[in-house]
Amino acid sequence: MAALRAALPPGWTLESGKARSLADAPERLLISSPEGETASFSVIAARGVLAGDAARFADAVSDADRGFVCARYLSGPVRKQLDAKGLSYADATGNTSVFADRPAIWVRDRGADADPWRGPGRPAAQLTGDPAARVVRALADHSGELSVPQLIRLSGASTGATYRVVETLAERDLIERLPRGPITSVRWKDMLRAWSSDVRFRDCPSVGYFAPDGVESVLERLSAHADLLYAITGTVAAAHWTEQAPSRLLQIYADNCEELASALGLRIVEDGANVVVATPRSPSVFDRTVFRGDVRLTSPTQACADLLGGRGRHPEEGEHLLTWLADNETQWRVSLRNDTPN
Structure with missing residues (x-):
């Protein structure tokens, strides 16, 4: 709130709606212009956000409302997806984007490009090791919606390792997955490029x-x-x-x-x-x-x-x-039938 207030031009004000308790984030932000016009934002507070969450957040906001996502840290791929879904946001490192048509406002600032709270014991989000190879290859070689249990069977990786690799791919904006649901889209060209830089x-x-x-x-x-x-x-x-x-x-x-x-x-x-x-x-x-x-x-x-x-x-x-793979996708990718059992 303090960072947003400091970024506003003179004469603009920022107020927060009432929270359920002191431990909760405010339920709404109200930004008012000197002329008295007010932009209202529904606050979506999250502890951790993946790129695939942006669509869910956007669906949770009504067409007549604006969404404002706040979290401890929002990665570059996550911010890109929030921008694409028309959501405002801010994190505790200073990554900020707030915009509205009436009153016309656009506030944007840059914070950290890496999560400062990622502890030394937690490995960097890389696609290294046998589980990553199995999962990346399975996702690249097959097309169609794919649940994580299906991916586990196709790849042969363990359950825990598969979920970790899927999380890494989502963090790097290489796949789209419905909340607690199937993987709906794989950016397989970008995924192969990313994998090739981690494993040679x-x-x-x-x-x-x-x-x-x-x-x-x-x-x-x-x-x-x-x-x-x-x-x-x-x-x-x-x-x-x-x-x-x-x-x-x-x-x-x-x-x-x-x-x-x-x-x-x-x-x-x-x-x-x-x-x-x-x-x-x-x-x-x-x-x-x-x-x-x-x-x-x-x-x-x-x-x-x-x-x-x-x-x-x-x-x-x-x-x-x-380029050949992109032009001849049906010749090498195996299509998964929609009725494949989960």
């Missing part, structure tokens, strides 16, 4: 090998080893869906790197590797793989994320594949 192929334990007869010969030999658990990613995998320049580097995920290298006749080198075999940090890299001939490739979403998080020309190739 090159961060996996890997070994560089040299194949003297080139990448194509390795691919030919791989076709004879269907018994081994592996999946090709990166440029070579992306070439299955989009036109890519020939690659001199073959990137492979393998359940047993040494066994795969031995079967392919590869030798370890410190420099000049043209084959890199990595141990994945999540077995989800082997989910929903595809075949080119008899060679196993990662899913297009996994290959895209690995390229986006790569070096050199890889990010550009990742964006090229991302």
Whole structure:
């Protein structure tokens, strides 16, 4: 209240409606102009707000009323959604937006861009680890409304971990979810970009090998080893869906790197590797793989994320594949039927 009063021009006043008790937030804010016109705001007080809550708050305010959301902290994605829903807001760090047509008023101020009350024991909202990989891949590879119990079954992640990842995705404005309901929308392109910046192929334990007869010969030999658990990613995998320049580097995920290298006749080198075999940090890299001939490739979403998080020309190739994915969504995303049981 003090911060809002200080931001108002001379002659404007701010009053609060009566609260049920001293512990409650006021139920209404009244901002009056020097000419006597008053803008009334229904106060929506919340301890924690996710981006998906903005729609619920907007629905709770009648068409003839204005909403004012207040909380301890409102993140950037949350503020963006509140703006989009036409809601005013303020948090305890100083992030403020108050507007009305009559009387004409617009107050806006910037506070903290990170929650100052996020304790050191609480991890940052990142998409790292096996549960995040499982959930992100499941959300990217499927379309349609998806309840969290369904997501748990599709991803194979634990219940608690799935809910935490869903909360992170909502905080980062990468999904929309109804309050205590299903996930209704996935911004899968932004989600893949965000995931690729948190988890990269090159961060996996890997070994560089040299194949003297080139990448194509390795691919030919791989076709004879269907018994081994592996999946090709990166440029070579992306070439299955989009036109890519020939690659001199073959990137492979393998359940047993040494066994795969031995079967392919590869030798370890410190420099000049043209084959890199990595141990994945999540077995989800082997989910929903595809075949080119008899060679196993990662899913297009996994290959895209690995390229986006790569070096050199890889990010550009990742964006090229991302464009193909957007233009051909029905070819790779599995549609979930509305009558799928929860």
